[in-house]
Amino acid sequence: MAETQPLRVLVLGATGLTGGKVVNGLLERSEVAEVVAPVRRPTGVDHPKLTQPVVDFDDLAAHSELFDVNVIVCCLGTTIKKAGSQEQFRKVDFGYSLKAAGLGRSAGARAFILMSAVGASANSKIFYNRVKGELEDAVRELGYPYLSIYHPGLLLGQRQEHRTAEALGIKVMPLVNRALLGPLVQYRGIEAATVARAMVNEVCGLATTADPVVGRQVWTYPEICRLAGDEPGLI
Template structure:
């Protein structure tokens, strides 16, 4: 049986991936900082301290890793803390999963990610993508969504809740080349990410139009 590891399994997208994999009776290991409430009975969790894990941690044998770690600048407080989570923690999990036998990796990145971008957020996301590709996975699946909507994960700030309600209206003006930045429901995105369990070798990028395909 294929074993998948999910990093960021308590977040909006990661939690949806966790539940969807478990519904398929897939073997799942959820990496988390603290116990997950309502953990599906057929999933196991690996509770870690990321700082010590960077130095001496290792992962159990696995076939596929879903990388859904991420924070916001507001929560991180500054650029260094943001990069610590979104780049350092993420690339370390990816490398340790590769060392443990993972052949495939699926990453949630961001629309507009570019390692040469002047925008700090998009540059970090792009640098992570490039670094993961360099590790050597047989198959790398990079998802670049716009704004995420849906339930689950951390408690949302009032401003985020308001933006979620406005997102559908804002999507109407995102046409043509900008349509890839439209909002996407986390459950829908997670379903597409789960489908990469059957992905072919190579590096694959996914955008809004890919998310909504049957």
């Protein structure tokens, strides 16, 4: 049996829909020794394995010591409406994420798991997808030995803030999913809890791998379901 090396994991976007579930899942696993979850303001959450430093995301380099971890899970993300402009959206989704990835690589992190989006491409005509694709390309250039990118469709789950368009999409998604077959299956809506379980399982699998290496690995709906331990269903 392979020897297990307890992991120190940093989670970005820990107060978001998926990131919060990733943090909770990691805290329950014996493969994880510590979860570092930088936040903008105190959350009041207390756990012996959880470190939640309050940081200025505009100056992540001032907190470079936090990135001395084995694995980074990046679930950072916003919307153009919430950010206020395309420029601010890009600062969060691209700028913060890439800066964190660079700090982690410089500190010796071996694995980076990135929440992106289905349709992400630097060549996309859609601004949101183009920014996501540009981030993927930039992170690949950092040379992480293990890089895993998630391409979920619409994330289903109860958010703290109300997003009208997403709320409408969630209501019709069970019907839409049934129509998305074959190559269109990657566009199915998926529960944020499923994506989080997949990420947690993937992270914990690295505890038995001394020097993980993987190519440009991208997970879509079917693979995410399998990583989560679910059969790819219709919802």
